[in-house]
Structures are given as C-alpha cells and as structure tokens.
Amino acid sequence: MTEADIIERLRRIGWRGDTLPADGRRLARVVAQHRAGYELHDGETLFGAQPAGHYLKRTMDPAERPAVGDFVEVEAGKPPHIVTVHPRRTVLSRAAAGERYERQIIATNIDYVLVLTGLDGDFNPARIERYLSLTEGSGAQPVVLLSKLDTRDDADELLAVLRARLPEGTPIHAINGKDPANVALLARYLRPGDSAVLVGSSGAGKSTLTNTLLGSEKMATKAVRSHDSRGRHTTTYRALLQLPSGGCLIDTPGMRELKLTGEENLDLFADIDALAEQCRFADCGHGSEPGCAVQAALDSGDLSAERWRNYLKLRDEREEQAATLEARLRRQRGGRPVGRLHGSHRDTRERE
Ligand SMILES: Nc1nc2c(ncn2[C@@H]2O[C@H](COP(=O)(O)OP(=O)(O)OP(=O)(O)O)[C@@H](O)[C@H]2O)c(=O)[nH]1
Numbered sequence: 001m002t003e004a005d006i007i008e009r010l011r012r013i014g015w016r017g018d019t020l021p022a023d024g025r026r027l028a029r030v031v032a033q034h035r036a037g038y039e040l041h042d043g044e045t046l047f048g049a050q051p052a053g054h055y056l057k058r059t060m061d062p063a064e065r066p067a068v069g070d071f072v073e074v075e076a077g078k079p080p081h082i083v084t085v086h087p088r089r090t091v092l093s094r095a096a097a098g099e100r101y102e103r104q105i106i107a108t109n110i111d112y113v114l115v116l117t118g119l120d121g122d123f124n125p126a127r128i129e130r131y132l133s134l135t136e137g138s139g140a141q142p143v144v145l146l147s148k149l150d151t152r153d154d155a156d157e158l159l160a161v162l163r164a165r166l167p168e169g170t171p172i173h174a175i176n177g178k179d180p181a182n183v184a185l186l187a188r189y190l191r192p193g194d195s196a197v198l199v200g201s202s203g204a205g206k207s208t209l210t211n212t213l214l215g216s217e218k219m220a221t222k223a224v225r226s227h228d229s230r231g232r233h234t235t236t237y238r239a240l241l242q243l244p245s246g247g248c249l250i251d252t253p254g255m256r257e258l259k260l261t262g263e264e265n266l267d268l269f270a271d272i273d274a275l276a277e278q279c280r281f282a283d284c285g286h287g288s289e290p291g292c293a294v295q296a297a298l299d300s301g302d303l304s305a306e307r308w309r310n311y312l313k314l315r316d317e318r319e320e321q322a323a324t325l326e327a328r329l330r331r332q333r334g335g336r337p338v339g340r341l342h343g344s345h346r347d348t349r350e351r352e
C-alpha cells in the first residue's frame with residue numbers, strides 16, 4: 001500500500017494531515033476507551049492498543065493522555081502501544097466533579113458540538129447555556145438540537161424561547177431523532193472528514209439519534225422515567241462511529257455534572273456585559289444602585305431574571321475555577337506567572 005493510500009484511508013476517519021510518521025509507526029484515531037485499553041481505527045481496520053508506560057505515570061496530567069477523537073501514533077507489538085498523541089485541533093472538556101481541579105476531556109478533533117436536549121421534561125435553557133459556555137473554548141462550533149419533536153405540539157413556543165435567549169446565529173434545530181428523513185438536515189454537520197460530538201443529559205436521545213444517522217441499532221437505548229424524563233445512563237463509554245455520510249459522530253454517556261474549567265469566555269452573555277457598562281457607577285453591584293442598567297432591563301423584561309441568575313452563577317463558577325487553575329499552573333511552573341488564562345486549550349497547553 002502506498003503512502004497516498006494510507007492517507008486516503010485516514011481521511012475517512014477525519015485525519016487532516018498529509019504526512020505519515022517517518023519511523024514506521026502506525027497512525028490511527030481513538031474511537032473508544034475502556035478500562036482494559038483503547039480501541040483504535042485507521043479508516044480501514046479496528047484494533048486494540050494499550051497506552052505506553054509514560055501515560056500511566058501518576059504525575060501525568062490526565063488531559064494529556066489519549067482521549068476519544070485523538071490521532072495517535074502506535075508502535076507494533078502484542079498488544080500495540082500508543083506512544084504519541086498528535087496535537088489536538090479542538091478539545092471539548094469539562095472540570096471533574098469534586099474538590100480537586102481536574103480537566104476531563106470529552107472529545108477531541110471535533111468540528112461540531114451537538115448539544116442535544118429533549119423537548120420533554122429535559123428541556124432547560126440554563127443547562128443549554130452551560131453546555132454552550134463549555135463549547136466556547138473548544139474551538140468547535142456549537143449546534144443546539146431539540147429532540148422528541150414528535151411528542152409535543154407546542155415545540156414552536158419552546159423554540160422561540162430559546163431563539164430569543166441564545167446569541168443570534170446559534171444554529172437551533174428541533175428534530176425527531178427516530179426519523180431518518182427528519183434528521184437528514186444534520187448532514188451539513190457530518191460531511192466527509194468532519195467530526196461531531198453529541199452531548200446532553202441521559203435520556204435526551206443521543207444514542208437514538210446516533211443509530212438513526214448510522215442506519216443501524218449499534219448503540220443501546222432505553223426509555224426515560226415517565227415522571228421526570230430522566231434517562232437511565234444507558235451509554236457508559238464514549239464511542240466514535242463512522243457514518244454512511246462520511247462524517248464521524250461521537251456518542252457520549254449522559255453527564256450528571258458539567259463544571260466549567262475556568263477557560264471559558266462566556267461570550268454567550270456579551271449583551272449582559274455591555275448592559276452593565278451602561279450603569280451609572282462603574283462598580284455597580286446591580287442591586288439597588290441608582291442608574292443601574294441591569295435592574296432597568298430586568299424591570300422592563302428585556303433581560304429575564306432567570307437568564308440573569310444563570311449568568312451570575314456561571315460567571316462566579318468560571319472565576320473560581322480560573323483561580324484554581326491558575327494556582328495549579330503556577331505551582332507546576334515553579335511559581336512563575338501563568339500569563340493569559342482565558343483562551344483555547346491549545347493556548348494554555350502549548351505555551352512554555
Ligand atoms: N419519541 C421520541 N423518542 C425519542 C427521541 N429521541 C430519543 N427518544 C427516546 O428517548 C429514550 C432515551 O433515548 P436514548 O437514545 O437512550 O438517550 P441517551 O441520550 O443516549 O441516554 P444515555 O445513554 O443514558 O446518556 C429512548 O426511549 C428513545 O426511544 C425522539 O426524537 N422522539
């Protein structure tokens with residue numbers, strides 16, 4: 001097989017590069033990660049691999065280990081070993097739940113983040129804003145999907161609420177995840193060589209949509225609890241799948257907690273920041289100060305109280321996480337200042 005053939009094959013699984021490792025190593029994409037090891041795909045063949053020893057060191061930042069979506073170099077052996085992770089084009093991550101700051105990677109090298117919410121009891125604009133905030137630093141484009149369109153007649157109203165609340169230009173589609181003709185509109189996000197990751201609560205319908213796009217029931221799905229629309233955490237690992245369209249889709253387990261990493265910009269709320277600048281006092285607390293533009297917008301209904309509360313919550317969380325992250329990076333660098341913190345992962349990861 002010629003080098004051109006191998007590259008052509010890798011393109012099918014989303015590879016954008018045009019040179020292969022010189023030393024005979026095999027290039028492949030991580031399609032799943034299990035406790036027992038990784039599943040890799042080279043565009044033609046699925047095979048198992050183990051991480052090389054240096055990835056297992058306790059001092060290794062977990063975010064540096066191979067993750068689903070990564071392109072990795074593999075050394076032959078029984079089993080083959082992942083020796084290098086290629087620089088990531090985009091990274092979607094969250095902070096791990098709990099006290100210790102730890103960035104957890106959801107998916108890498110993705111072009112689109114499909115934020116899926118059910119139009120049942122799952123519908124929650126504040127949670128969608130949280131997902132969009134996490135997506136901002138990823139380098140990928142967010143797309144909001146509302147599933148279970150077939151289950152209610154007033155979907156237009158919910159759609160209008162969301163359109164009014166999210167920044168103009170955010171793509172929002174209401175879909176029936178069980179209907180292939182209906183989800184055909186998503187083809188624009190799943191073109192050959194492109195990759196998308198599906199995120200959303202358990203029971204939102206991620207695996208149902210994945211199966212419909214795939215044209216087969218590869219992923220298990222399970223009915224939600226009828227009284228509160230909660231799912232049953234049916235999917236337990238992230239899986240990257242090649243679709244007939246030529247695109248790659250990553251199905252993920254529904255996440256219970258989505259903590260910000262501290263690297264978000266919260267551009268989503270740029271209008272609120274602009275509003276706050278119009279307050280009479282530069283240090284306005286937006287409480288009962290005279291000339292407060294935020295209070296005026298809340299009183300007139302231009303700004304919904306619920307969105308304002310969500311903004312404050314995300315802003316405080318972001319600040320707290322950013323401070324923790326900065327302290328940690330400073331420790332790692334032996335007390336040297338960290339520099340610009342907010343920005344893409346690559347900015348903070350690659351600076352030395
Ligand atoms: N009517 C209708 N039901 C849907 C739709 N999408 C998903 N469902 C149902 O919702 C339930 C949950 O769907 P799943 O695909 O298992 O949800 P999930 O997001 O993968 O959940 P986890 O794997 O637990 O994270 C299943 O009973 C699906 O049949 C839809 O568009 N319309």
Ligand SMILES: [Mg+2]
Nearest residue numbers: 206207234235
């Ligand atoms: Mg699932």
Ligand SMILES: [Zn+2]
Nearest residue numbers: 279284286292
């Ligand atoms: Zn104010």
